[in-house]
Amino acid sequence: MALAVGASVATTGCARKAPGPEECHALALRWASTERGRLSHRYGDFVIEPTVDRVLERTNECLTTPYDRELVTCIVGGGSPKACYAGFLARTGSTDVPKLPLP
Numbered sequence: 001m002a003l004a005v006g007a008s009v010a011t012t013g014c015a016r017k018a019p020g021p022e023e024c025h026a027l028a029l030r031w032a033s034t035e036r037g038r039l040s041h042r043y044g045d046f047v048i049e050p051t052v053d054r055v056l057e058r059t060n061e062c063l064t065t066p067y068d069r070e071l072v073t074c075i076v077g078g079g080s081p082k083a084c085y086a087g088f089l090a091r092t093g094s095t096d097v098p099k100l101p102l103p
Helices: 002-013 021-037 052-064 069-076 081-092
Strands: 041-043 046-048
Touching: 021 052, 021 069, 021 081, 069 081
Parallel strands: none
Antiparallel strands: 041 046
16 A cells, blocks of 8 residues: 555656657647748648748757746647747746847
């Protein structure tokens, strides 16, 4: 019984609060697609996507900056990266700015 309680506490106490690689990649795809007014657009069979370099930069930034899941959910859900980031700063009381510019 004590072992089951200990295992339960151990697993809930170690839950990752920061976004993981898949979440950061999703955030990066959405964020990079809005930078400098370059939304992903579909023209018939032709799709303009953000550059791979920008997506990789945003993914690495997400993985190395203490972003929270609420920021990821906001951006991936279609929110403005600038507004979502402002909400993140307000929630966390952080004064950090992203390494890459906000769109």
